[in-house]
Amino acid sequence: MSTSENFPISRRGLLAGGAVSVAATTAAGAPAAEAQPARTKERPPTARVSFEVNGAAHELELDTRTTLLDALREHLRLTGTKKGCDHGQCGACTVIADGRRINSCLSLAVQHDGDKITTIEGLGLPGNLHPMQQAFVVHDGYQCGYCTPGQICSAVAVLGEIEAGIPSHVTADLSEAPKVTASELRERMSGNICRCGAYSNIIDAIADVAEVKA
Amino acid sequence: MKSFTYERAATPAAATAAFARTPGARFIAGGTNLLDLMKLEIETPAHLVDVSRLGFDKIEATSAGGLRIGAMVRNTDLAADPRVRRDYGLLSRALVAGASGQLRNKATTAGNLLQRTRCPYFYDTNQPCNKRKPGSGCAAIGGFSRLHAVIGASEACIATHPSDMAVAMQALDAAVETVDAAGKARSIALADFYRAPGNTPHLETVLAPGELITAVTLPKPLGGTHIYHKVRDRASYAFALISVGAVIQRDGSGRVALGGVGYKPWRVPAADAELPRGAKAAASALLAGAKTSHENAYKLPLVERTLAAVLTQAKG
Numbered sequence: 001m002s003t004s005e006n007f008p009i010s011r012r013g014l015l016a017g018g019a020v021s022v023a024a025t026t027a028a029g030a031p032a033a034e035a036q037p038a039r040t041k042e043r044p045p046t047a048r049v050s051f052e053v054n055g056a057a058h059e060l061e062l063d064t065r066t067t068l069l070d071a072l073r074e075h076l077r078l079t080g081t082k083k084g085c086d087h088g089q090c091g092a093c094t095v096i097a098d099g100r101r102i103n104s105c106l107s108l109a110v111q112h113d114g115d116k117i118t119t120i121e122g123l124g125l126p127g128n129l130h131p132m133q134q135a136f137v138v139h140d141g142y143q144c145g146y147c148t149p150g151q152i153c154s155a156v157a158v159l160g161e162i163e164a165g166i167p168s169h170v171t172a173d174l175s176e177a178p179k180v181t182a183s184e185l186r187e188r189m190s191g192n193i194c195r196c197g198a199y200s201n202i203i204d205a206i207a208d209v210a211e212v213k214a
Numbered sequence: 215m216k217s218f219t220y221e222r223a224a225t226p227a228a229a230t231a232a233f234a235r236t237p238g239a240r241f242i243a244g245g246t247n248l249l250d251l252m253k254l255e256i257e258t259p260a261h262l263v264d265v266s267r268l269g270f271d272k273i274e275a276t277s278a279g280g281l282r283i284g285a286m287v288r289n290t291d292l293a294a295d296p297r298v299r300r301d302y303g304l305l306s307r308a309l310v311a312g313a314s315g316q317l318r319n320k321a322t323t324a325g326n327l328l329q330r331t332r333c334p335y336f337y338d339t340n341q342p343c344n345k346r347k348p349g350s351g352c353a354a355i356g357g358f359s360r361l362h363a364v365i366g367a368s369e370a371c372i373a374t375h376p377s378d379m380a381v382a383m384q385a386l387d388a389a390v391e392t393v394d395a396a397g398k399a400r401s402i403a404l405a406d407f408y409r410a411p412g413n414t415p416h417l418e419t420v421l422a423p424g425e426l427i428t429a430v431t432l433p434k435p436l437g438g439t440h441i442y443h444k445v446r447d448r449a450s451y452a453f454a455l456i457s458v459g460a461v462i463q464r465d466g467s468g469r470v471a472l473g474g475v476g477y478k479p480w481r482v483p484a485a486d487a488e489l490p491r492g493a494k495a496a497a498s499a500l501l502a503g504a505k506t507s508h509e510n511a512y513k514l515p516l517v518e519r520t521l522a523a524v525l526t527q528a529k530g
Contacts, residue, residue, distance in 0.1 A: 044217035064220040064262070067249070087250050088317060100290070100319040106246045107320065110220050111264060154316065161315065166294040169310045169450060174299040190450035191314025 047110045053078065054122030062109050068102075069093045071109035072119060080120035080149045084193075091192035094150035094157075095119050101157035103191075120149035123156060132156050135205035143196030151192045155206045158188045162210075180210040215252050222264040226426060229265045230395040233424040236261040241426060243286055244320040246313075247329040256339065256346055266322070270428055273297070279434030282391075285324035285427045289313070289379065292323060302432060303440035304459050308382035311444045314451050324427035327380055327390065327407070328419065331373035332453050333362065344370045345415040360509040361455070365501060366476035371415030375408065375478050381459040382442060383430065384479035385471040391429040394422060401431070408478035418477075438463040439528045443520050444473070456513050458520045462528035466490040470521065472500060475513060493522035 050059045053076060060075055069086075072078045072095070081104060084092030088106040095104045096118040124130035132152050135141070142148040162178050170187045171178045178184055185203050194202065207214035219236075223229035233239045238260030242248055251257040270284035273295050281302070283292060292298060293309035313321065321329075335341045335353040342351035354362055354372050362372040388404045402420060409417050421427075438461045446452040457473035468489045472480040485499035497518035504514055 045219040047220050064218055065215045087253065088246055091314065091316060094316055100288075101316050102320045103246070103316045106249050106317075108220070108242075108245060108249065108262075110222075111242070111245065111266065113222070158315065161290075164294070166290060167299065167306060167310055168315075169307075171310070174303050174306055187450050188315050191316045 049110045049113050051109075051112045051114065052116045054117070054119060060109070064108065064110055066109045067105050068095070068097070068107040068109045068112055068117070069104035072104060072117070078119050078121055081153075082146055082149055084147065084150075089193070090147070090150075091154060092147050092150040094153045094192065096153055096157055099157075099160070101154050118153070120153055123152065130156065131209050132205070135208045136202070139201045139205040139208060140198070141202040141205040142194075142198050147192060147194045147196075151189070151194065151202055154189060154192045155202070155209075158185065158206065159210055161188065180207070180212045182207065182214045185214070216255060216258045216260075218252075218259050218262055220262045220264065222267060224267070226265075226268055226270075226393055226428065227397065229263050229268060230393065230397075230424055230426050232261075232263045233426075234395040236263075239263055239424075241265045243322040243325045244288070245325075246317050246321050247325065251330065254337065254339065256337065265426065270324075276431060280432045283323050283430045283432070285429055286322045289318040289321045289323070289326060290315070292379075293318070301435035302382075302386060304385060304442055304461055305379065305382040305432075307440065307442035308378040308444075308457075308459055311442055311454075311457070312378035323379075323430055324390075326377055327383075327404075327427070327430070329377060330418070332376045333373040334358070336373060345373060345411075345418075348414070348416050355507075358509065359507045360512075361453075361474075362507070362510050363476045364506045364510055364513045365480060365504045366410055366478070367505065368411040368413065368415065370413050371411035371477070373411070373415065374474055374476060376453050377479070378442070378444060378454065378457060378473055380404070381457055381471050381473035381479040383432070384481050385459045385461060385469045386436070387433050389431045390427055391431060392421065392425045392427050394425045399428070404430075404479075405481065411477050415477075436461050436463075436469075438468060439530070441524045441527055443524050443527075445516060445520055456516050456520060458517065458524050460489075460521070460524050460528070462489070462525065468528075470496060470500065470524075472517060475501070475504075475517065489525070493518050493525055497521050 044063050046061050047064050048061050072081050082092040084090035086105045088103040093103055093105040094101050098115050124133050132155050162180055165177045167174055168187045170183045185206050203214045240259035242262045242264050243266045270286040272284045274282045276282050289309050293306045299306050336343050336346050341353040344352050363374045383404050390402045390407050393399045440461050442459045444454045444457040446454055454474035460470045462468035469486050482500050485496045488495040488499045
């Protein structure tokens with residue numbers, strides 16, 4: 001069995017938040033605690049970051065390890081953005097940073113100083129939906145809904161990328177502007193996984209917003 | 215993730231100085247690969263020097279008629295640049311064959327070159343891996359090696375380099391420009407940039423510690439037909455099993471580089487010379503000395519057949 005000698009969190013560390021409590025513990029007589037390394041004594045490094053989220057300015061002092069995803073969800077309580085794989089493989093955490101869709105799980109919050117972030121809440125809210133959100137409702141572009149905020153943020157950005165002339169793997173001719181086609185949408189949305197398999201309806205929804213036939 | 219301190223460098227000199235004075239420092243740019251590895255504690259930097267805002271985000275013409283691509287140019291922007299699409303189509307094609315739209319928006323040119331292998335045994339910290347933990351052994355040798363190297367590997371490591379972009383750059387004779395903490399700049403041919411695994415697979419490039427990539431240069435355009443053919447397990451958003459990047463001229467001459475076969479984009483001058491004689495001749499020259507396992511032996515015929523498809527496509 002594990003004893004207090006090798007349990008990684010010491011009483012001292014747990015109580016380090018309040019000097020009075022620490023003093024009281026010592027006074028109560030726990031000499032064994034003195035010999036333990038104070039592994040949690042040092043607070044993890046923090047850094048200050050300022051950015052704008054959905055039009056509102058925020059200044060946060062964060063553990064440097066905090067991803068943009070965790071800053072949005074855990075610190076700003078914007079829980080529309082979802083944590084799926086947390087490794088950039090599923091796309092559930094997709095947000096738009098300075099006009100570009102990114103995986104917010106693979107970005108440190110402190111890297112975004114001065115950036116303008118748009119999350120699903122910033123695209124639209126109940127009663128005032130973004131056209132892409134409305135189209136996902138109309139076309140049943142989801143089942144469980146967990147991947148949906150990432151799908152919608154990605155979809156909005158995808159139409160912008162096509163309009164900006166950014167080529168994709170399926171663009172036939174690099175010298176011509178890419179067009180909104182079903183194959184372009186499928187390829188460009190490949191970074192957003194839907195475990196329920198709502199893909200065909202998602203493509204219908206995006207095509208509807210782009211006013212083309214999927 | 216292990217905790218770390220963070221600073222954003224304002225100048226290249228500040229970045230290399232910060233690296234030099236802080237033990238355990240790493241540069242971070244897009245971070246899409248580094249953060250993934252930090253979450254798994256495969257990478258455990260004590261200090262991150264953010265080099266994403268050093269002004270290396272431009273693509274400029276060089277006096278030699280080529281392009282200088284800033285180290286921090288995002289993969290999306292490089293693929294979409296009109297000069298790259300017109301004159302270096304192979305590079306555009308390779309870039310958009312890689313990763314996802316979200317990742318390409320964040321990943322940088324230098325970071326793409328420095329990304330680490332996706333060998334599953336490198337990622338699994340319960341397994342021995344000489345690249346992750348020097349001297350611990352290689353679980354891929356004798357393990358599931360379907361994705362692994364067939365050429366240039368060693369008894370210590372059979373990992374492949376995962377980049378598509380680097381395959382195109384290798385075929386285009388790119389060079390990597392760097393600066394070190396003393397302010398000394400140098401240019402390294404991409405052909406000389408990656409180190410063979412040998413007994414030290416954890417050392418992946420010839421960069422000195424703290425040496426910072428500032429740009430990648432491309433010589434003047436080659437003309438010809440530019441093709442990047444990537445074979446993967448699904449149609450999109452997957453690493454290559456193998457890939458063929460080629461620039462083929464009207465007379466059948468050209469250049470070819472392979473992805474997914476070795477520790478670096480694989481290019482053999484003798485194979486370029488064989489291209490007019492067809493895929494079989496060129497593939498034999500490319501893969502001379504190949505060493506396969508039961509699981510990855512398929513890569514040899516796959517390279518030849520993919521190259522045959524590329525040469526057919528080039529004839530239009």
